[in-house]
Amino acid sequence: MNKIFLIIQREYLSRVKKKSFIIMTFLGPVLMAAMMILPAFLADWSEATHKNVAVLDESGWYYGKFKDQDNISFYQVHDDLDADKEKALYEKGDLFLYIPKTELNIPVYAELFSTKQAGLNITSYIKSVMKKEAENKKLLASGIDPNVIKSSKVDVKLSTIRVEEGGIEKKSNTEVEVGLAIFAGIMIYFFIFMFGAQVLKGVMEEKQSRIAEVILSSVKPFQLMMGKIIGIAMVGLTQFLLWIILTGVFLGIFQSGIFGGDTDMLGMLSQGGTTSQVVAAGPDVASADPFAMVTEVISGINFKIMIFSFLFYFLAGYLLFASLFAAIGGAVDHDTDTQQFMLPVSIPLIFSVAMSGVIVSQPDSSLSFWLSMIPLTSPVIMMIRIPFGVPVWQIALSMSLLVAGFVASTWMAGKIYRTGILMYGQKVNYTILWRWLRQKR
């Protein structure tokens, strides 16, 4: 037992002391924080350029209806289509809106010319003005006062409320949950792959540098394998913890530094334990209402379960895959030989992430249920399902199956590993792996 502790210690310290670990630890949160902030920042920045639109309205219906907006100004032109277009586009560098004349009807057709792709904000504004104007005109033509219609409009708000056992009601909002679900699923996928790959690399290093047999004269192959797997798991947990803390710190710096405390710029979700909050995105969020709504939804998600299950599925999922990676690393001689074995091991993980769209749209379907039970897919799929609320018995069953899964995979991997790690110059295929699996020590 003392020996496995020595191995864990070496595996842990040799990785944590590496420059790449320290760089990743700081770079990760910076990237993460940047990823959360950059879209909002970019959106704001791109809209900051001012655009002018020349309007040639041959129908005459829409004169004066286009009002100057924050970043868009409209001006009228009256002459010839071709000459006006030429002038607006090439001389002034503006956009050119042409509304052709129609005989009887109100024109609902127009053409917008531009030298560059016209922004979404311009096209949608033009469309909305024309639509509103045309509708009003039509209503008047039918003898209806548009104000009557306006006053009779109602805005329906539908709150989805999930009733949990014991009658506790929680406000839920699918978009927030989808975001959270996919984020959690991808994080699990990412962590398993990143640290699983380190196990593979570490085992191959021991085999290729020929130190394996030296070590194995002191410890059992299983101890060496598990020592490495556990040591790297602890590196993963350390990195994860540091990322959470540092992401929080960096977000704080970004927020106060770049945006001068303009918090509603941030469409971010910091999932740091008890202080979790979500701030809704977009500069045109009119009031604090959506913000309050989002926080309410967030508080409706059981974060104790979220964080506990994240750690559990990360660890157990990692143990399952890491043992398979260790078996592969022990079996092959060269990096290039890993491909044929890596693929079947990676497929369940990649498949899980690919299925995330289907899972979030129907988190309670039987497909979702079964995928969250099968040990190879459950780490990612169950994490995607959990934000939507999963009965405790399902989580418990899925966790038990996953534990059974990694016990089985570790047992199998141990058998392949102990033979493979001392076998050089053997071109390994599945038949040979099967033989090793049945081989007595």
Add this chain to the structure above:
Amino acid sequence: MMYALEAKNVSKTYVNHKALDNVSIQVEEGSVFGLLGPNGAGKTSLIRIINQISVMDQGEILLNGHKIKPADTALIGYLPEERGLYKKMKVGEQAVYLAQLKGVKKQDAIKQLKIWFEKFEIAGWWNKKVEELSKGMQQKLQFIATVMHNPKLLIFDEPFSGFDPINVNILKQEILNLRNEGATVIFSTHNMASVEELCDHIALINNSKVILSGEINEIKNRYKPNIFKVEYNAENILHVDEARFEIVSDESKNGVKAADIRLLNGSRSNDLINALIAQCEIKSFNEILPSINDIFIKEVKA
């Protein structure tokens, strides 16, 4: 008699072939034991079983008369044929780690290592990474790591591969020193010259079986062809009684005449001297003993 190590009827079968078939060896305490055999004969399989890296199907391994148990790995120092080190780890750190795995306390390991590092003149390399070391230095470090926990039994698998001649001599000297200090040494090699130089006993394994074992001089006597080499001066060619002696060869090289003569039908060396003394002036008279190399080739081919 109690042996430092005894393997009794050890058999080991892998899925596709039999690696060891009823193999028995006895290694006397304080001796150097040579384990010989062609590639794939089963030497490494036996060594791995002794080191408890793999498990035998049948038989027993006795260490100092007791059945071997997992904790005994601390009593054995093993330098495998396929050996290496963690390239990114520092030299001192790595040696301490390997010692700790053998159950040596960290402080003791550091103390021991300092002594060994001085001895092998690599003290300045303590904080260097292994990958910065030359191949020979890595081999020295590996040797130190094998012996520094003062094991009673040392097992070297092809210890001299990768060493230059100077370091081979240092290593041989160290192996003999360790033996003189009371350690028992088993070593497996193809290098027959070093076997004659170092070993007291040998066992020859071929096709998973021990085909020859015993004390090295006794084996040589067993295989001696009863041929004597005579260097002589004479005008005429030698004549001997063909019933008692056979002239295997008789040639003149660089002005020296030399004949290989076999004794037949129980005649003795003195009889041959008597027969020759009248015909020539004898410059030298030696019995030709087979080298271990000859015996090895003869037995493996048989």
